[in-house]
């Protein structure tokens with residue numbers, strides 16, 4: 001038998017609690033399992049050894065009855081009591097508890113009255129209005145459950161991950177809230193959110209204060225909290241409404257802030273490398289700080305607060321101090337993935353001019369009410385001007401995209417008249433005539449050359465027939481690059497985060513040809529796209545390709561709100577200001593899209 005690890009025990013205890021709640025057992029009994037799960041999670045003891053010695057009850061919070069069940073699991077690989085209770089229910093019933101607003105009481109009612117035992121059955125029952133008619137439910141609850149169901153499915157499919165763009169507004173609101181807590185000196189987001197990964201599993205917040213308790217008390221008054229998962233001396237975890245996101249807040253003395261922030265920003269791969277390098281310099285790095293070791297000491301074990309063997313705690317005021325100790329350049333959070341940044345930082349060859357929001361001078365990809373946008377062209381242009389953009393490229397959908405109000409040739413010509421009239425009226429921003437032309441199945445664009453050649457900027461994008469195989473898709477894109485009027489390859493892989501995978505294509509071959517033909521690669525800032533992904537951005541840059549950072553805005557609001565997601569992909573792909581065509585002035589932009 002494979003030894004049973006701690007997480008299996010924790011999961012079994014949690015499931016026991018859930019099943020007992022479904023049965024309607026009293027909360028005193030079910031809470032005991034939750035508490036036991038929490039305690040086991042926190043223990044560093046060897047459970048198998050304790051079980052063998054009959055000493056599981058020496059752990060705080062573990063009574064005789066639960067100890068017997070844990071012993072059963074760690075010695076036989078099965079918890080008989082859990083298997084017995086599971087057998088009384090449909091196999092997927094616990095799925096129901098992943099739906100927001102659906103607690104064990106409601107789940108019990110749904111199962112006992114309607115036989116609902118899975119998400120699919122819950123959906124069917126809602127659609128037939130059987131849930132609405134159930135006592136204690138009603139129309140409103142039914143609607144809530146349907147919405148929650150959709151969310152639960154999406155996060156299940158993604159292993160609980162969520163899109164960065166969906167998470168960030170709440171995360172930032174929470175950070176602002178924490179900064180206003182009594183006694184807070186510094187506060188920051190950490191984890192994959194800070195590294196701007198396109199999907200994230202949870203949110204880490206790190207704050208410094210002399211007294212953590214008032215900060216945690218303030219944290220728990222945040223209105224969007226649906227559940228308090230746990231709280232300890234230095235950490236409190238909650239779940240948020242709407243996004244159903246777990247947030248861990250850690251509060252530490254200010255002297256530990258930078259090293260804790262660094263620790264909880266990750267990534268794991270990046271840290272492991274740094275810790276190894278530190279050991280060679282007789283240093284240890286952990287969430288508790290950086291220590292210089294005595295010559296013959298062991299590295300401190302996790303959970304030992306005193307750091308036996310540590311001689312001296314070093315002062316880490318900012319994260320950059322930590323890198324400096326290791327003889328490295330500061331590594332921006334977006335680059336901390338152990339993808340070559342450590343070698344580059346050691347050689348002091350890391351780019352120090354990664355593209356930033358202030359660099360962007362032009363908006364290159366946008367839609368208005370001429371196609372499927374929500375604001376008029378004039379509103380879009382005035383908003384772009386107010387944001388400080390110096391040029392603005394009008395790129396509606398093309399005639400094949402009739403589902404998106406694509407423009408026929410006549411429409412396009414009428415739009416040129418409006419653009420000319422608008423340019424007369426609005427000064428201080430240059431309007432460029434463009435199009436987002438569909439790349440058809442065979443790789444051709446959907447306007448004749450005689451039309452394309454009159455445009456300042458032609459973006460070619462795939463919008464239909466994503467089901468082609470890798471070979472057909474690759475050829476389709478390669479053919480499109482042969483069109484001499486194409487300037488920019490729009491949202492290249494067509495991926496929709498958590499919904500649709502990137503279209504299969506041979507990216508090496510495609511980027512090689514783009515480099516040969518002088519095609520610019522778009523990094524699309526729609527939060528559901530973030531396309532191209534950062535690995536491919538790096539591949540493009542290694543070939544000397546230029547990037548267009550686009551908002552693909554369909555409204556005035558998106559002109560602003562989509563910028564961070566384009567920047568995130570570009571920066572994670574190591575893009576510098578000089579790699580981005582709309583980070584230059586109009587003259588440089590025009591030169592950059594000139595085809596070879």
Ligand SMILES: [Zn+2]
Pocket residue numbers: 436461463490491
């Ligand atoms: Zn598009």
Ligand SMILES: [Zn+2]
Pocket residue numbers: 365366367436552
């Ligand atoms: Zn578009």
